Amino acid sequence: MSVISGRTLMGPAKPLSLSTDVVIVGSGASGAVVAAELAEAGQKVVILEEGPHLLPADLGKMRPSETMRRGWREAGMSFTVPIGDSPAINLMVGRCVGGSSVMTGGVCFRTPDHILHEWVEELGLRSLSPEAMAPHFDEVERRCHIELVPEHMRSRSTVLYGQGAERLGYSLAPNRRNTKDCDGCSRCNFGCPHQAKWSVDLTYLPRAQAAGAEVFADARVEEILLHGDQAIGVAGRLLDAEGQPGRRLVVHARRVILACGGMHTPRLLQDAGIADRLAAVGEGMTLHPSMRVMARFDEPVYGWRGALQSAHSEAFVDERITLMSVFVPTGVLAATLPGIGHSHKRRAEMAPYLAVFGGLIHDDPGGRVLSRRSPLGLLMGQTEPVVTYRMSQRDRRGVSRMLRILAETFFAAGAREVFLPILGGPPGFPEGGLSADDLRRVDLDRIPSQRFECASQHPLGSCRMGLSSDDAVVDEQGQVFGLRELFVVDSSILPTSLGVNPQVTVMAMATRLSQQLRERPLPPLT
Amino acid sequence: MLPRMASSKLVRTERALFLFAETLFSDHSGPPARQRVESLARDAVALLVATTPRARLMFSVCLFVVLWVAPLFIRRAPGLARLPLPLRVAALEKMEHTAAGAALVLAVKAVLCILWYEQPESVAGIGVDPPCQPGVRRSLPVLSGGVA
Ligand SMILES: Cc1cc2nc3c(=O)[nH]c(=O)nc-3n(C[C@H](O)[C@H](O)[C@H](O)COP(=O)(O)OP(=O)(O)OC[C@H]3O[C@@H](n4cnc5c(N)ncnc54)[C@H](O)[C@@H]3O)c2cc1C
Ligand code: SF4
Numbered sequence: 231m232s233v234i235s236g237r238t239l240m241g242p243a244k245p246l247s248l249s250t251d252v253v254i255v256g257s258g259a260s261g262a263v264v265a266a267e268l269a270e271a272g273q274k275v276v277i278l279e280e281g282p283h284l285l286p287a288d289l290g291k292m293r294p295s296e297t298m299r300r301g302w303r304e305a306g307m308s309f310t311v312p313i314g315d316s317p318a319i320n321l322m323v324g325r326c327v328g329g330s331s332v333m334t335g336g337v338c339f340r341t342p343d344h345i346l347h348e349w350v351e352e353l354g355l356r357s358l359s360p361e362a363m364a365p366h367f368d369e370v371e372r373r374c375h376i377e378l379v380p381e382h383m384r385s386r387s388t389v390l391y392g393q394g395a396e397r398l399g400y401s402l403a404p405n406r407r408n409t410k411d412c413d414g415c416s417r418c419n420f421g422c423p424h425q426a427k428w429s430v431d432l433t434y435l436p437r438a439q440a441a442g443a444e445v446f447a448d449a450r451v452e453e454i455l456l457h458g459d460q461a462i463g464v465a466g467r468l469l470d471a472e473g474q475p476g477r478r479l480v481v482h483a484r485r486v487i488l489a490c491g492g493m494h495t496p497r498l499l500q501d502a503g504i505a506d507r508l509a510a511v512g513e514g515m516t517l518h519p520s521m522r523v524m525a526r527f528d529e530p531v532y533g534w535r536g537a538l539q540s541a542h543s544e545a546f547v548d549e550r551i552t553l554m555s556v557f558v559p560t561g562v563l564a565a566t567l568p569g570i571g572h573s574h575k576r577r578a579e580m581a582p583y584l585a586v587f588g589g590l591i592h593d594d595p596g597g598r599v600l601s602r603r604s605p606l607g608l609l610m611g612q613t614e615p616v617v618t619y620r621m622s623q624r625d626r627r628g629v630s631r632m633l634r635i636l637a638e639t640f641f642a643a644g645a646r647e648v649f650l651p652i653l654g655g656p657p658g659f660p661e662g663g664l665s666a667d668d669l670r671r672v673d674l675d676r677i678p679s680q681r682f683e684c685a686s687q688h689p690l691g692s693c694r695m696g697l698s699s700d701d702a703v704v705d706e707q708g709q710v711f712g713l714r715e716l717f718v719v720d721s722s723i724l725p726t727s728l729g730v731n732p733q734v735t736v737m738a739m740a741t742r743l744s745q746q747l748r749e750r751p752l753p754p755l756t
Numbered sequence: 757m758l759p760r761m762a763s764s765k766l767v768r769t770e771r772a773l774f775l776f777a778e779t780l781f782s783d784h785s786g787p788p789a790r791q792r793v794e795s796l797a798r799d800a801v802a803l804l805v806a807t808t809p810r811a812r813l814m815f816s817v818c819l820f821v822v823l824w825v826a827p828l829f830i831r832r833a834p835g836l837a838r839l840p841l842p843l844r845v846a847a848l849e850k851m852e853h854t855a856a857g858a859a860l861v862l863a864v865k866a867v868l869c870i871l872w873y874e875q876p877e878s879v880a881g882i883g884v885d886p887p888c889q890p891g892v893r894r895s896l897p898v899l900s901g902g903v904a
Contacts, residue, residue, distance in 0.1 A: 654858030
C-alpha cells in the first residue's frame, strides 16, 4: 500500500487544498473500515492520519522503544490524572497508519450478548441488538482472519496459570486472534514484523486504496470546518519527520467522519465549540483498567515464548472481571521488580522463572477528556488532551478481588512467590514478593489506589451513542446531534464499557455505520 | 507540536540519567562499562525528545527529585551525585521501598530498563532470548522444554 506522507508535501508556503466526497480523520480500526466500505461504494475518500506509516519490515528493524517513539502517542508516556481514590493509569494508544490496530495483541472478542442486550433494553439502541450486529461481526471476522489460538501456542506462563485455574475450579478458554501464520514471537504490541497480525493497515486500508481512497500520513487535523450547522471539511497541518507542524492542510468535503479514537475525537469536537451544546462530549469515558500479577516458579518458564495473548477466562464476568494471558517486555518486568544495583540484577535474573497473567475491569464511566480551555487543560493539555479518571468504589473492590484471584491461582499452580502491581510493595513487604501466607495477611482494600500500577489500552465511550443530545453525542447513525454531515465512527461512541477487548466491536460498529452512510445521499460541496 | 528541548537541558538530563543508570545497573563488581551507560543515557534522552513537553516535564521532575532527595532516606545530605556508588545504591533502594518514593523511582527505572534490556548483551546476561528479526522467523519453541 502506498501512503502519501505529509513530509513529502512540505515545500510550498500556500496551503495544500483538497476536495473530496468524504474526509475521514484517523486511519485506525474504525477509520480504515469506513474508508474501505465507502470507497468501494464509489465515494471519493481522503483519509488523514496524524502518525507516520510504519511498514512491517520497518517495525521489525526497530527496537520496541523505537516503535514506542514513532508509533505510540506520547511515546507511551500518557497517564490519567487520578481523581479521588483512583490509580494514575498509563494510557496507551497507537499513532500511526492503522492506529492502535497495529499495536494490538490481536485478541478478538465479539461484544458479549449481555452488553448488546443492555444497550437495546436500557439505552433504547435497537439497531445494536445481537441479531442486528451478527452479520457485521461475521464480516469483520472474515476480513481480519480471526482464528482460535491453538493450545500449542500458549506460553508456559499461560499453561501454568491454566493449571492453577483448573485446581481452583475454573478454566481458561482459547483466545481468538486476527492472525495467520503467527509464530508466537510475542512482539505484537510493537507491531508485527511478520505480517502475521491482520491489522487494518494490511487489510482494510489497502482495500480502500485499491478502490481509489487516498491515505495521507503525517497529516494532523486541528479544526472541523463548519458552515452554520453543517460540517464542510477539516483543516490542520502536515508534520515533518520530527512531528513538527509545517504546511497548512485544508480538505473540503461533502461529509466529515471522525475516527480519531476515544481520546482525540472529543478533543476535535471541543475545539470546534460543539461541547458547548453537547454536554456529553468528553464525559463518561471508560478505560478497562488492567493489571497483571507476576509469579516466580522454581522451573524456568520463558514466558515470552508463545502468542502474546493466547487464553482468557470469563469465570468472573459476574464480578465484572475478565482474566487474560499477557506477557510484558523484559525491561518492564525488570523495572517493576524492586531492586537497585546488585539486588536489581538478582531480580532481573528471575525473568526466565516468572509467569505473568492479567485481567481487566469492566468499569463504570469514570473518565473525562478535559477541554484545552479548562484550568488543567490550559496547564497540561495543549499538545495532548488531559484525561481524568475517578474509579468507582465497586471497580476499586474489583481491583482487589482481581489481584487476589490472579495471585491465588498462581499459588495453586505451584508458584513460590507473587509480585502484585503495588508501588513500594504491599504494606509490610517492601521487597515486593509475597508467599501464600503473606498474601492472606495483606488487606488489598486498604491500599490507596494511587499505589497501584495500572494501564489501559481501551479508552472508550467519550462521545457515546444514544437517543438524546441530553446524554449522548451521536445518534444511532453516528451523526453528531444538531450538526449535519458530521459523523463519529470510532471507539468513542461505545455506549458503555464492554468487559472484553474492543477492536472487533469497534470495527463491527464501523461496518454497520458505513453501510448506512453508503446509502445516505451526499450533499453538494459547500 | 513537540517543541525541542533546549540543549542545556538535554545535557543536564543526560548527565542525571547517566548517574541513575550507572547506579541501577551496577553490581558487586562495580558499574557497567561507561560507554554502555553513556549510550543508554543518550537513548533515553532521544525517547524523551520524541514525547510531549508535559511528559518530559513529569519525567524530569521525577528524575531530579529522586536524585536530590534519595540521600535523605539514608540520612545523608541531598544530592546523589556526591555519594560513592554503594551509598547511591543504598539511597535509591531505601527510597524505592517507600510508598511515596516508589512511584518516582519507578518512572525513571522503567524508561531505563526498557532501553537497557533491549540490548542483546543485557538480555543475554539475564537468560532472556534476544528479540526476533524480520525474515528470520523462529519456529515456535513453546512446547519444547518440558511442557506437560
Ligand atoms: C497496545 C495496544 C494493545 C491493544 N490490544 C488489543 C487487543 O488485543 N484486542 C482488542 O480488541 N483491542 C486491543 N486494543 C484496542 C484497539 O486497538 C482499539 O480499541 C481500536 O484500535 C480503536 O479503534 P479507533 O479507530 O477508535 O482508534 P485507533 O485505532 O486508535 O485510531 C485512531 C487514529 O486516529 C489518529 N488521530 C487521532 N487524532 C487525529 C487527528 N487530530 N488528526 C489525524 N489523525 C488523528 C491516531 O493517530 C490513530 O492512528 C489495543 C490497543 C493498544 C494501544
Ligand atoms: S506473536 Fe504472532 S502476531 Fe504477534 S508479532 Fe509475533 S508473529 Fe506477529
